[in-house]
Amino acid sequence: AGFTVAIVGRPNVGKSTFFNRLLQQRKAIVDDVSGVTRDRQYGIADWNGKTFNLIDTGGFVAGSDDVFETEIRKQVKIALDEANAVIFMCDAASGITDLDESMTDLLRRTTKPVFLAINKVDNHERLLEASEFYALGFEHIFFISSMTGSGTGELLDAVAALI
Ligand code: GDP
Numbered sequence: 001a002g003f004t005v006a007i008v009g010r011p012n013v014g015k016s017t018f019f020n021r022l023l024q025q026r027k028a029i030v031d032d033v034s035g036v037t038r039d040r041q042y043g044i045a046d047w048n049g050k051t052f053n054l055i056d057t058g059g060f061v062a063g064s065d066d067v068f069e070t071e072i073r074k075q076v077k078i079a080l081d082e083a084n085a086v087i088f089m090c091d092a093a094s095g096i097t098d099l100d101e102s103m104t105d106l107l108r109r110t111t112k113p114v115f116l117a118i119n120k121v122d123n124h125e126r127l128l129e130a131s132e133f134y135a136l137g138f139e140h141i142f143f144i145s146s147m148t149g150s151g152t153g154e155l156l157d158a159v160a161a162l163i
């Protein structure tokens with residue numbers, strides 16, 4: 001029960017870093033349901049008094065692009081089945097990749113709110129480079145650094161406003 005937010009994105013964009021940061025900072029309880037769901041992590045986050053479930057759709061098997069494609073389809077299915085809103089994470093350090101574009105195509109089909117979070121925006125130079133992500137066409141876009149925490153508050157404010 002409750003409001004659920006899923007974090008999706010290709011491997012290594014920083015989904016787990018963001019997930020862990022949020023749960024640690026807010027001292028939330030990590031609801032470990034391992035065994036049932038080895039391919040994802042569940043947590044409970046609290047942001048300014050709003051509580052929500054957070055899913056890190058993290059699992060993947062390193063390998064070919066085919067494996068990645070299968071994985072991202074699975075992530076999006078989890079997000080659309082289980083979540084009320086989606087954080088779609090991309091990586092400013094790498095720029096837009098083919099997999100980002102594949103995920104964009106899948107996420108465009110949902111009516112659930114999608115927040116595009118461009119991660120690894122650790123400095124001003126990265127912020128300038130990251131403007132290319134406007135081309136993906138999402139209405140809600142946030143530039144964040146899960147490492148420093150920069151921008152994550154604005155993203156979470158927008159998520160919490162839905163609750
Ligand atoms: P995931 O596969 O999407 O869950 O990505 P991870 O959270 O495992 O992070 C992948 C790598 O990116 C790790 O080496 C992180 O330390 C690094 N990383 C995550 N967030 C940031 C960030 O905001 N800035 C930088 N520079 N590196 C980051």
Ligand code: MG
Binds near residue numbers: 016
């Ligand atoms: Mg991960």
